[in-house]
Amino acid sequence: MPAYREVLARIPDPDTDAGRQCQGLLDVKTKPQGSLGRLEELACQWAALRGEAAPAMPRKGLVVMAADHGVTEEGVSAYPAEVTAQMVANFSRGGAAINVLARQHGVRVEVVDMGVRVPLPGLQGVRNHRLGPGTGNFTRGPAMSRRLAEEALSVGTLLALELAESGVTLIGLGDMGIGNTTSSAALTCVLAGVSPDMATGRGTGVDDAGLTRKVEVVRRALAVNQPDAADPLDVLAKVGGFEIAGLAGVALGAASKRIPVMLDGFISSVAGLVAARLCPRVMPFLLASHMSREAGHRRVLEALRLRPLLDLGLRLGEGTGAVLAMGLLDSSLHILHEMATFASAGVAEKSRR
Ligand SMILES: Cc1cc2ncn([C@H]3O[C@H](COP(=O)(O)O)[C@@H](O)[C@H]3O)c2cc1C
Numbered sequence: 620m621p622a623y624r625e626v627l628a629r630i631p632d633p634d635t636d637a638g639r640q641c642q643g644l645l646d647v648k649t650k651p652q653g654s655l656g657r658l659e660e661l662a663c664q665w666a667a668l669r670g671e672a673a674p675a676m677p678r679k680g681l682v683v684m685a686a687d688h689g690v691t692e693e694g695v696s697a698y699p700a701e702v703t704a705q706m707v708a709n710f711s712r713g714g715a716a717i718n719v720l721a722r723q724h725g726v727r728v729e730v731v732d733m734g735v736r737v738p739l740p741g742l743q744g745v746r747n748h749r750l751g752p753g754t755g756n757f758t759r760g761p762a763m764s765r766r767l768a769e770e771a772l773s774v775g776t777l778l779a780l781e782l783a784e785s786g787v788t789l790i791g792l793g794d795m796g797i798g799n800t801t802s803s804a805a806l807t808c809v810l811a812g813v814s815p816d817m818a819t820g821r822g823t824g825v826d827d828a829g830l831t832r833k834v835e836v837v838r839r840a841l842a843v844n845q846p847d848a849a850d851p852l853d854v855l856a857k858v859g860g861f862e863i864a865g866l867a868g869v870a871l872g873a874a875s876k877r878i879p880v881m882l883d884g885f886i887s888s889v890a891g892l893v894a895a896r897l898c899p900r901v902m903p904f905l906l907a908s909h910m911s912r913e914a915g916h917r918r919v920l921e922a923l924r925l926r927p928l929l930d931l932g933l934r935l936g937e938g939t940g941a942v943l944a945m946g947l948l949d950s951s952l953h954i955l956h957e958m959a960t961f962a963s964a965g966v967a968e969k970s971r972r
């Protein structure tokens with residue numbers, strides 16, 4: 620059985636008692652009850668997912684998966700496909716936005732080549748799990764075989780299990796792949812039931828003509844491949860990407876180890892949606908970091924019933940929004956662990972009137 624499928628039955632339920640107990644601990648801190656709003660919710664959610672009333676601070680990791688997309692032949696990105704490989708080299712040198720933010724927030728980054736067009740031998744810190752020189756152009760046929768989609772899912776699952784073994788307790792998802800907002804739009808159409816014009820955005824910044832072409836490409840991809848919405852693996856294989864499939868696998872593996880998953884923008888949220896359609900039990904473990912500028916993201920978060928923490932107008936990917944939101948989770952847990960209580964600080968509690 621593929622590794623990703625083996626973990627599905629092991630995804631636990633959140634511990635709602637632990638979440639309630641955490642709220643009890645926050646309610647006696649020196650503040651009006653509930654006044655830290657979503658920071659309080661975040662701490663309680665962390666408690667429920669980790670299964671402890673006062674869980675330790677997260678040990679943070681981020682998986683950035685990179686791959687190329689055959690659909691770039693159709694002129695759907697504002698940047699050339701070579702940028703995928705060039706950015707992987709940039710990740711390796713520590714010069715990309717995600718490297719900067721991850722250093723600031725103490726997040727360990729794992730970069731994975733899931734199938735960029737040209738092999739990148741010897742790049743320091745880049746794991747090689749290449750499934751091919753990018754996917755096929757899905758306006759002409761499937762992006763990949765069902766078997767490769769399962770392999771990509773398993774790569775992600777096994778990496779999550781490895782990170783769990785090494786002590787990571789929170790995993791963020793990051794993507795790199797020129798053309799992947801087109802793949803994500805096609806997946807959104809089928810998995811969230813929205814039309815191509817609602818799911819498709821400007822990605823790296825295509826102009827009006829580019830956007831019209833992109834919507835048409837998504838329409839054609841669906842007409843040619845006829846993905847079966849009731850079969851998420853079919854949808855993933857036909858219009859997905861190696862990095863998107865891998866990230867979906869990371870989410871499944873993480874959830875099976877009680878590790879919450881911080882989604883980033885459009886692409887990684889689509890990966891979360893793929894995981895949720897493969898196994899709805901993963902859903903409580905998915906956290907939405909931010910609302911991307913990319914048009915389809917709102918629809919994906921609605922389908923996942925998630926409310927993002929931040930709205931910063933980001934449209935980058937790489938895991939940048941995920942890492943920024945990890946900072947908020949850190950803050951919520953510093954509050955839980957370090958803030959004085961009414962009793963310890965000698966502050967008068969709410970009047971009983
Ligand atoms: C220099 C550069 C760095 C990036 N880092 C992430 N992306 C983002 O843009 C790509 C998706 O947009 P589209 O579908 O329009 O190609 C992905 O690689 C995504 O992660 C980047 C894009 C560029 C150009």
Ligand SMILES: O=C(O)c1cccnc1
Nearest residue numbers: 822884885911934935936
């Ligand atoms: O929301 C994202 O992650 C995104 C949006 C545009 C381009 N790249 C990534």
